[in-house]
Amino acid sequence: MKILAMAEKELREYVLKPGSISWGIVFPLVFTLAFAIRFGDVDHLAPGLLSISVLFGTTSFVSSSVIFERRLRTFERLLVAPVGYFEIVLAKVLVGSLFGLFVGFTSLLFLRPFTVYGVWNPWLLLLFLTLSAMCFSGLGLYIALIVENPINAMTWLNLIRLPMMFTSGAIVSLLLFPHWFLAVGLATPMTYSVEGLRFSMLHYYDVVNPLYSLLVLLILTLLFLYLSTSRLENLY
């Protein structure tokens, strides 16, 4: 119940914050449309663009809420209440994931006129979208908690997010890079999101088997939840 109460509060308080709107909705949608209009047929690009939208949407939303709460010290309201650190982390990730799903489905709607094929497996797509949203929300939360000055969170996030757009194969397939680059790709969390979404939308993948993508996304989600909880314990 407390997790739901915290999640409801997050939605009411932060959905319309500038960080969430600009980096979470406008940027990925404009980015998606730019590619779609430039290339016309974006079937192969669609999973990558979708993953980028979810990455930016979730990380921006979660980090914005944490930045605001740390600066205005409303975060202390949660910390002084009889609520476990893990519950606070879970509520933030839950709301970030919901926001990510909203951004993901909006991107899908925008992409639809520019794709030839429909979605191969909608349920698998929902599963990969949800896992990607949870994993990226966890990443956003962890970054927002580890920076000393919350104002720097967005800078650090962009230092991670922007390179990931290329190292994950979201825009250029990992198969087109030199062989050694594959290691960089496999070390990028977003790769597993792109590969999983590609399989669920187009019924093929570039380098990672969807089962591995599923497992890695799950493990990374749990890892970010654990790291965020530990960080929260040590931060105050």
Next chain:
Amino acid sequence: MEEAIVAENLVKRYGNVEAVRGISFRVKRGEAYALLGPNGAGKTTTVRMLTTLTSITSGEAYVNGHNVKTERLAVRRSIGLVPDISNLYEELTVEENLRFMAKLYDAPRERIAELIKDFNLPAGMKFGKLSSGFKRRVTIAAALIHEPEVLFLDEPTTALDINSAKAVRGLIRLLNKRGMTVFLTTHNMLEAETIPQRIAIIRGGKIVAEGRRNELKKLVGRRILVRLSVEPITSSLLKKLEPYKPAFEEGGIVLEVDEPDEFLRFIFSLRSELGFRIDHICTELPSIEDVFVELTEGGCPCGGCPL
């Protein structure tokens, strides 16, 4: 346990800086206790340690019998915190903020209506749109949602106008009268004079004095002041008053005495002898401000920090 708060040798270190340097005190149930000190003395850090918001470097602390280090959730359930800023959610209305707090603390829904009525709060207004005074009242109401046994208030009237500050002080006194233990930090002398039963003065992370107001006032070097307005002031009168170190101020003479009763008898006998008229006479005890200034002036006792 008779004590609501026990602090034993509390230390808080941030890197090389020791913000709190081994403080100890005990606050009885139902007591109002104030930690009085200048900015940077360690007041807020102490509150943050006792309310589980920051870790304790060393020492022990108990709130309502719960160990602050090992029973954090139990401590949080039994306390309310009013921080130095009004930190509720700006986009939520007053009622939504209280409803959220009620859910966090498993408080009954009826409590929200009770607090809105008792504190005369504008239920439907967004918190961000309220004046500082109302924000403070809502923040105090939010801290009381679960009817805590101990209420911590960190500089509760900072940045409030005179009327709002007076209302908040009245509210704190009322809560204490109803039996709630109040732990208050302040550098406001009026607050220190009117709310707590006991005061600890903290300076440079150390408690330099503790006791009831009257006990603390005895620590001040200066004696009781007598303000005297007489007509005419003659040289023979001044000669008689010389042992009391008379000083002239607008409208009369200021003297320092040890025993005001004895002095009053003396001045009335002088009147019969010299025939002057007494227009005004009053005594002035040392204030908490005098105690505070005397005990906190002259830099930090550690000698190594800028306090």
